[in-house]
Structures are given as C-alpha cells and as structure tokens.
Amino acid sequence: MIYLGISEEHDAGVTALKNGKIIFATNEERYTRKKFQFGFPHESLKETLMFLRSYHHNDPILGIGIASKIHITHPEIALVDGSVNSLSHTIMSVLNRLGLGRFVLGSHQGVAFSSFIYQKFQINRLKRLKVIFDHYGLDKIPLSFFDHHYSHATSAYFTSGFDQCLVVTLDGSGDGYCSKVYKCRGGKMEFIHSIPFYHSIGYYYALVTMILGFKPGQEGKVTGLSAFGNPSMTQKVFRELIPYDSDELRFDNRRKSGFFDQEELKMRLINFSKEDIAAGIQMHLEQTVVEYLEDIIRNYMTEKSDLDIALAGGIFANILLNQKISEMKNVSKIFVHPHMGDGGLATGAAYAMMIEKKEVVIPYELTSACLAGCIKEADIERELDKKGLKYEKVSHIQRAVAKLISGGKVVVRVKGRMEYGPRALGHRSILYQAADSSTDKWLNKRLNRSEFMPFAPVILEEDADDYFYLNGQSLAARFMTVTCQTTELCRRKCPGIVHIDGTARPQLVNAADNVDLYDILSEYKAMTGISLFINTSFNMHEEPIAYNISSVLETFLKTGLEFIAIENYLVHQIS
Secondary structure, three states: OEEEEEEOOOOOEEEEEEOOEEEEEEEOHHHHOOOOOOOOOHHHHHHHHHHHHHHOOOOOEEEEEEEOOOOOOOHHHHHHOOOOOOHHHHHHHHHHHOOOHHHHHHOHHHHHHHHHHHHOOOHHHHHHHHHHHHHOOOOOOOEEEEOHHHHHHHHHHOOEOOOEEEEEEEEEEEOOEEEEEEEEEOOEEEEEEEEEHHHOHHHHHHHHHHHOOOOOOOHHHHHHHHOOOOHHHOHHHHHHHOOEEOOOOEEOOOOOOOOOOHHHHHHHOOOOOHHHHHHHHHHHHHHHHHHHHHHHHHHHOOOOOOEEEEEEOHHHHOHHHHHHHHOOOOEEEEEEOOOOOHHHHHHHHHHHHHHHOOOOOOOOEOOOOEOOOOOOHHHHHHHHHHHOOEEEEOOOHHHHHHHHHHOOOOEEEEOOOOEOOOOOOOOEEEEEOOOOOOHHHHHHHHOOOOOOOOOOEEEEHHHHHHHEEOOOOHHHHOOOOOOEEEOHHHHHHOHHHOOOOOEEOOEEEOOOOOHHHHHHHHHHHHHHOOOEEEEEEOOOOOOOOOOOHHHHHHHHHHHOOOEEEEOOEEEEOOO
C-alpha cells in the first residue's frame, strides 16, 4: 500500500504514502547542504528506502509518480537569472524576438503545441531514470509522469482535511502554466481553469527580487521589506505591465519582451526606493490574486460563501497574500500545503499515482510536518565527544529549555523527526523569548540574515486568541504559512515577534501534534505567564535547515549560540 513520489526539479525530494497518508517526506537540500537542490534526489531516495525497510518492510511499493511531464531545465531559474545556456530560455527568447511569444507561450493552444514539442526530449530522461531505479531495485515498479500543477493541487487537497473545497495553484511556471484551479469533493478533483505561464505574476515578483539585490528563492525578503514602503509610489508600474483582466480571467502580461528583459523593468523602477518597490509589487500581487479568486468563485462555484480553499505553489509562500485570501468575504478556512513550493511536488506526484492506479484517496488533515528522518541517540554522544562539547543528559529537558528561555537565553531545540518544508516547527528550531524588541537586529546579525526580517512566534493553541486575530487561519497557522493581526496584549508583551505592520506569523501548537514543544511552552507559561516565544529555523543564512547530528553541530558552532538541546542532551557552548 505504499506509493512513492519523486521530484527532480527545483528543491528535489521524495515522499512515501501509505494508505493515502504521508509517512515520510524529505528533500535533497538537507543532505547536500545546497539550498533548493536541483536534480535527481539520490540521498532523499536512499533515506526514504531505509525508512521503509526499517518500519514497513512487509509493504510493497506499488507505484512511483514523477513530477513533472516536461523536464528540460527548471524554467524559473533559467528565466530570472538571464541564463542563455538553457534550451527552454533560448527557444522562448527567439519566439519573443519574432513577436510570437504572446501567442505560443500565452495561449492554451500555444502551450499545448510547445508541450508536444518538449515531450520529444523526454526519451533520454526516461532511459536515465530507468537506470537509476534499476540501481535501487525499483525497476519492476510502475512509473508515471504527472503535470506540475496537478501535483501541486493533489498535495494541497489530500492533506487539507477538506472533503469539499476549491483548490488553487499559483507559481512562476510549471509545464506551461502558472495557475490551475480545481473543484474538489469526496476525493474527486474537477479541473476548471488555468493560466498560461506567459502571464505569470510570479515571474514579476521574481524579477523584482533580483532587481532589489536578492537571489532567486529569496522572495520572502521582498515580502518582509514591503512593510517599510509606500505601495502607491510604484504599484502603477506593475498595473501597466501586468494588470488583472477580469474578462479573460487571468493576469495579462503586456511587456513585448515577455519577462526576459530585467533591465527594462529595472529602468522603470530606478527612481524609487527598495522599500517602495517591494511594497508596490506586494500590494499588486495581493490585489490581483484576490480579484482572480473572486472571479473564480463567481464563475465556477455554486457555493459562493463559506468556502474552504486549499492552496499550493510557490506564490503561496507569500504569507501576507495568504492573509488577504483568508479575509475574503466568501472564504471560511484556508489551508496551505506546508511544502507549498516545488519541494512539495513529490507529495503531489505520489497522490497522482494513487489516483491513476484507481486507489480510493480521501483527504485527511495533516497535523504535523515532522515527516523526515531523526537523529539516532547512539550518534549524539559520539559526535559531542568528538567536538569536545560540554553536555549533560537531562531527565526533564523541556523544563530545562523553558527555564533557559525565561532567563533570556537563546536555545536551539533538536528533537525527533526533521520538518518537511521551509518552516522549522520545533524540531530544528532556535527558540528565544519575545519581549525584546531589538531581537530582529542582533539575532539576525548573529545568523547572517537580513535585519528587517521579523521573527515568528510559536504559541499554545488554546491561548492564541489572546494574542492574535485569527480569521479562518488556524489550519494554515499550524504550519506558519499565514500572517494575522496582533492584539494589544501581544504588541505590549511580545514586541519581538510583531512586524512593523502589526502582523505576526504564528505557529499554533497543541499537545496531540507536538507534545515536546507544547510541554516547553507550558513550562514557559508557568514561569512567565506568557504563552509564546520566538521560533526561527535552525540554519545560517542561505543554508538549508540542519538535519543530522553532523550538520546540527556544525551549524551550532557557526552560530556561536550558547545552548542546544538535542533530544535529552543539553549542550553548553562556552565562547
């Protein structure tokens, strides 16, 4: 009853499903230590197969789903960095010079034709994959390829817990599209709408990211920076270049050069501050996507209020946008798949494979993203001794961690299975009290991160309403995928987690989903009367979240932080 999903795109990874639920999910970057690792995820597959042999050795693997259908190079990276070495980039540049880009890349007919041509390049890929799977003893297992956005959609729907909902995907591009929409009910998905990737607003956000001096994959920095600017200064530029067209039900890319000419956009924005540019693209994204969803609901949904919406695709890493969607008048609840970007495609491909094999798949409510491997206790003391670190084994480690935090100490917590996705949710986290309003400056500096980026809080779920105005956001807040407004109590008691715009990105914790973090928070509350503290990912800037004992200790030593609690071991680094 096990199905594997594999993605070798941007942020490659592997997911294993059993009876329609994720039992293991991991991504290659954690092993190679190269953020957003591209290519076949060998280490992830090894780790997944090791897990399956250890815990599910009697269950056969019934199928392997690969995302996606078209795989030459990842279009988003090829386009935004101006690379001329990619076949897809070269072809698209020629089409634009001939004046055919809008038709071939911006119409459904053109995308279908382009896809047909691209499929001719898949023969060598299939041969390559068969050699790889033969090496791992998987050569007899059925293998299928699935559409990029369909994989995003299945990952969102089948982990949302929603029986009936609207599923929306949105990203830079994938298999010729930037968005696909499905009506879902009773485990069935009905495709209703799509937008060709020529009209991708995600590419504009990526271009702005580059223009502001950030790297691909750092779009979140633009989101954080946007709170410091005035959107009215620059939003008109984006309205002219890519307005929303309600008649066509799509974003409308009006640049003759498509999205290749970064210099053209840069010149349009040259007289504005970075803060105003970030604010303009953020506001434009929020307004156009909300308009798009309002039209989708108006045109396709018979139930026009109290809708549940499940979201996936890289655009929905934008936590401010997710807040705006949750506040739409027709929306009851939102769910964002915790690995919303391309790192979640493997999960969607596994679900797609189950559907192809006529399995009955029922959406279930994913309650934890701690789905990858854990550190073996036997390795901990050996590596600590090798590093010459001072440590002790503590009987009540949660109380010890809470006491350190309440005393103003920064503590790294490493516990159990590593998180799947971009957010650390208490198993590979840096924890600190939230009363210090200067934390974003000095702690970000210690981690070599941008000082304007706010830290997120983790809070006891039962106390969340005292600190945050949650509006259909509780499911998304379980995985830190949405912002919300903070209460006066929160702003007064916990300024360290409140952004300049009065928002925060909380993680809600209960005892059933994460007993370790719940116990630390409960002990901290008993000591301080406050139910929350800072939770930020345990990594240095531009490095993946630490995974095994080797990367954990290496990262700990780099940070210069004083304490780390690994399982029941409390380590004190004396600087």
